Amino acid sequence: MSKLINFRPFKDFLRSGQIGGIILMLAVIISLIIANSPWREGFTHILEFQIGKNVGNVQLRYPLELWINDGLMAVFFLLVGLEIKREILEGELSSPKKAAMPVFAALGGMLIPAGIFLLINGGSETSHGWGIPMATDIAFALAIISLLGKRVPTSLKIFLAALAIVDDLGAILVIAIFYTSEVHLDQLLYSGIILALLTAFNLLGVKKLIFYIIPGFFLWYFVHHSGIHATIAGVLLAFTIPTNPVKATSPLEKLEHSLTAPVNYFIMPIFALANTNIHFEDGMVQGLASSLGLGIIGGLVLGKTIGITLFSYLSVKLGFASLPSRSGWKHIIGLGMLGGIGFTMSVFIALLSFDQPEFQAEAKFSILIASLIAGISGYLFLNSLYKKRLKKILVHKNC
Secondary structure (H helix, E strand, O other): OOOOOOOOOHHHHHHHOOOOOOOOHHHHHHHHHHHHHOOOOHHHHHOOOOEEEEEEEEEEEEEEEHHHHHHHHHHHHHHHHHHHHHHHHHHOEEEEEEHHHHHHHHHHHHHHHHHHHHHHHHHOOHHHHHHHOOOOHHHHHHHHHHHHHHOOOOHHHHHHHHHHHHHHHHHHHHHHHHHHOOOOHHHHHHHHHHHHHHHHHHHOOOOHHHHHHHHHHHHHHHHHHHHOOHHHHHHHHHHHHHOOOOOOOHHHHHHHHHHHHHHHHHHHHHHHHHHHOOOOOOOOOOHHHHHHHHHHHHHHHHHHHHHHHHHHHHHHHOOOOOOOOOHHHHHHHHHHHHHHOHHHHHHHHHHHHOOHHHHHHHHHHHHHHHHHHHHHHHHHHHHHHHHHHHHHHHHHOOO
């Protein structure tokens, strides 16, 4: 049987990501309005409201904010993990030639921003936030590039999605390795047993998703109590979900299709609503010039553009990859600018980086400003390329 890729989940992912990005923007605006209104304290009390129940040694009573950041975001990471696995097996990352440029670009888009941040913050109490400017927000980035429509090549949109997926994988590894404070080996052992069971189901050809989802809840619980951030459980679960190389819809594609809309329309906006609540105060704008603010803005706005463009150039010049069809190096520069939209994952890493509320607020405000600069500049730059190309075509026709 010939190997045929089922493109429907990828199309759903792109379409939902575009609309989801717009909903995400609205959630950010609403969160900022609430944070600077008389409803601020009431909203804070809602986020602190305890939900769940502790039964014996089983602890499941936590504030609403933790359920959002550790529970709902685990589902977000599950979707990301599913997308990463499918792209590795049958998509844009399925062969060295296909994967080379997105992987190189994502690597540059992580190393250079982190380097810029550490150059500014090295040795200070904010140096632990070096992972903040490493991430690209796939929903926001796809939403911006979708606004350009046919003014950018379709191959460039696919490249951006693949780059952001590799970027997410890098961010997941960074969270797992560098943002885990204390590990409880007994809980980690239980997590390993559940993961082994899920892997065995996969190897034995078990296709029904219920046999993965139910153990997945236990996996989340044990990972959460192990000290490793609970969202990692979503990625681990995703890698055990079975897929196939043929056109028929696999369990992985089925689950991905089911999760795409809830994640983009509900989970990510709820996360933004709960975590973008920045209360504007005197001196906050001046705080953008602090080492933390400069590190984040410099990393996302300059570091992403330089890193993505430079490493993409190296991948082509070294013969590992070729440019996306119908695109040039200026398109890659514009794409690098959009890579600086680091909202959701950057805010998530900022919350893990700092316990101090003042650092969290400063980091979130800097991420918001940097993402706005990156999104607007990337849109305007790519749009200007289209206008210049259109002008040349019209001049050529009139000659």
